[in-house]
Amino acid sequence: MMSQLAQVLLLLGAAVIMFALNRPRMDVVGLIVMTALPLTGVLTMSEALAGFGDPNVVLIAALFVVGEALVRTGVTQRLGDWLTVRARAxxxxxxxxxxxxxxxxxxxxxxxxxVAIFIPIVLRIARTARIPPGRLMMPLSVAALVSGMMTLVATPPNLVVHAELTRQGYPGFGFFSFTPFGMPILILAILYMLFARRFLAPGGAADIPACVALRNWVEEYSLAGRERRLRVKAGSPLAGTRLDALDLRASAGINIIAIERDTRFRRKLIQPQADTVLAEGDVLLLDLRKGSLDLRDFARTHALEELPVSGEWFTDVAQEIGMAQLVVPPTSRLIGKTVVEARFRTTYDLAVIGMKHGPRPVTTAPLSEPIRAGDTLLVVGRWKAIRRIQAERSDLLLLDLPAEAEEALPDRHRAPLALAVLALVVILMVWGVVPNVQAALLGCLLLGLFRCIDMAGAYRSIHWQSLILIVGMLPFSLALQRTGGVEMAARALLDVVGGSDPRLLLAALFAATAGLGLFISNTATAVLMAPVALAIAADLDLSPQPFAMTVALAASTAFMTPVSSPVNTLVLGPGNYRFGDFVRIGVPLALMTMIVSVVLVPLLLPF
Incomplete structure (x- = not known):
């Protein structure tokens, strides 16, 4: 047994190191764990794969779809407008x-x-209210993390802890069991951020974003002077050739933004694709970095005619060609690849023309710069392609749109239907009429019936990386219990703190869970710590409820570093934060949350 425990602990240590290094991706680590655990002989392959049939995993997937429907029907944008009006400057x-x-x-x-939904809303509010976005982004991330302490379905760790309770034969948590703890912590967090926001965005008015139009980005990313128009003349070797055969981006450093072509009835813009065949008379709209090519020599060699340009980077065709700023989330598959290696244009029908690492623009060759988590990408393409990427949200998140995109706002007439379905799902869960997962699936079907979301959008909305991570880490709990690892961890915690005062144990359990969450995801933390909490309760012959609740609350207390949670990473760039900002603001808030939890949990959930 000790040999098997050593193998399981070695595998756990390797997983923690991979989580901390973020190499490979979290979902890949989950698959590695799922594959390797049966090799120890502790679990069978069927037991390692049992998480795919866990109702809580299906419930989490269904809730992603419900959230996407709220975005598509414009509920969140209406909320942003309401906030602006109610705040009254x-x-x-x-x-x-x-x-x-x-x-x-x-x-x-x-x-x-x-957070993905609220970032563009907050940026728009910041512009309207003339407030530096750094004064709003961290309050947003804190509130999003505290929201995990509000209801059973608010965050995966709550469902993980609930599932561990029921698996061991104890009563699980109700839908609003977390609310008596989450509400006081939310009030505390709001009061704290009202005080702490003065230490954020010290630049003041200089950090306030202007009302963004295409011309603002032309200036910010130094695009002026980079636009070129070339007409394909008769006899040009480019005529009749596919773009993928020419490969002008790699061979000449030319980025084709669009193609103007005369049709039978009108002149129209064509989105360049790999299989697009150039024709005589086509006008190529090019983005060309200074010094990257002798354009005159290129035009002469290929029988192309240079045409006049506006000098304002194609803002004269803004009705058809748009821009957007996108942010790269920590779980994106694009991380570590260059724009060219990721086949960005082929995948999204958009061209990358600018990049920022945090607030710092990449001034040289952004197409050959590896993409990092939190990077901002300036993309250009047809408004239709930009609207499609608004619903993507797995590899890229929409950060900002220019004023010219107002006509791209979501269709709002189905918002009441989406809200009604959400209310029905909550009522079914609260009253326990049907199991939670059945209520959520019913809500998804109704949202599809009312055309608040389609099947393609539903599948895209599900964060598959998170689901694979949960499924992959769940077998660890069973493996550690069978090998005695859970009992060993519980004993170690009892030996350090002593069993005289259960409140001290709650504090130690909270600190251990929050500390482990600095290195691995809060979902994986809950998977590992929930059995330990229940083992401590069993050893002391106390109720498991307060110990399980402490783990769930601590798992959401990820305020302390920008890498503690994807939530913090997402606001890092838009808020222009540094690592020290999260430490300075987050550590005191985490300590206050621990104190409140240790005081409230025994009062509401007696030992």
Whole structure:
């Protein structure tokens, strides 16, 4: 048994190291664990794969779909407009309302999804209210994390802890069992951020974003002077040739933004594709970096005619060609690849023309620069392609749109139907009419019936990396229990703290869970710590409920570093934060959350 325990602990240590290094991706680590655990002889392959049939995994997937429907029907954008009106130019009132709204929505969907939805809303509010975005982004991330303490379905760790309770034969948590703890912590977080926001965005008015139009980005990314128009003349060797055969980006450093072509009735813009065949008379709209090519020599060699340009980077065709800023989430498959290696244009029908590492623009060759988590990409293409990427949200998140995109706002007439379905799902869960997963699946079917979301959008909305991570880590709990690892961890914690005062054990359990969450995801932390909490309760012959609740609350206390949670990583760039900002603001808040939890949990869930 000790030999098997050593193998399981070795595998666990390797997983923690891979999580900390973020190499490979978290979902790949989950697959590695799922494959390797049966080799220890502790579990069978069927037991390692049992997570795919876990109702809580299906429930999490269904909640991603419900959240996407709220985005598509414009519910969240209406909320942003409501916040702006209600705040009445008061920054303090705006921070409080923003945090309350983010926590409220986050009670029914993932915190990462909440932040992804709210980032463009907050940027628009910041412009309207003339507030530096750094004063709003961290309150947003804090509220999204606290939202995980509000309801049973608010975050995967809650469902993981609930599932461990029921698996061991104890009563699970109800839908609102977390609310008596989450509400006081949310009020504390709002009061704290109203005070702490003064230490964020010290640049003041200089950090306030202007109302962004295409011309703003032309200036910010130094695009002026890079536009070129070349007409394909008769006899040009380019005529009749496919773009993928020419490969002008690799051979000449030419980025074709669009192609103007005369048709029978009108002149139209064509989105360049790999199989697009150039024709005589086509006008190529090019983005060309200074010094990358002798354009005159290239035009002479290939029988091309240079045409006049506006000097404002194609803003004269802004009705058809648009721009957007996108942010790369920590779980994106694009991380580590260059734009060319990721086949960005082929996949998204958009061209990358600018890049930022955090707030710092990449001034040289962004197409050959490896993409990092939190990077901002400036893309250009047809508005139709930009609208499609709004619903993507797995590898890229929409950060900002220019003023010219107002006509691209989502269709709002189905918003009441989406809200009605959400209310029905919550009622079914609260009253226990049907199992939670059945209520969520019913909501997904109704949202599809009312055309609030289609099947393609539903599948895209599911964060498959998170699901694979949960499924892959769940077998660890069973493996550690069978080999005595859980009992050993419980004993070690009891020996360090002593069993005289259960409140000290709750504090130690909270600190251990929050500390482990600095290195691995809060879902994986809950998977590992929930059995330890229940083992401690069993050893002391106490109720398991307060110990399980402490683990769940601590798993959501990921305020302390920008890598503690994807939520923090997402706001790093838009808020212009540094690593030290999260330490300075997050550590005191985490300590206060621990104190509140240790005081409240025994009062509401007696030992």
């Amino acid at each position: 008061s920054e303090g009132r705006l921070v409080a309302l923003l945090m309350a709204a983010a926590a409220g929505i986050g009670s029914f969907m993932s915190s990462t999804g909440v």
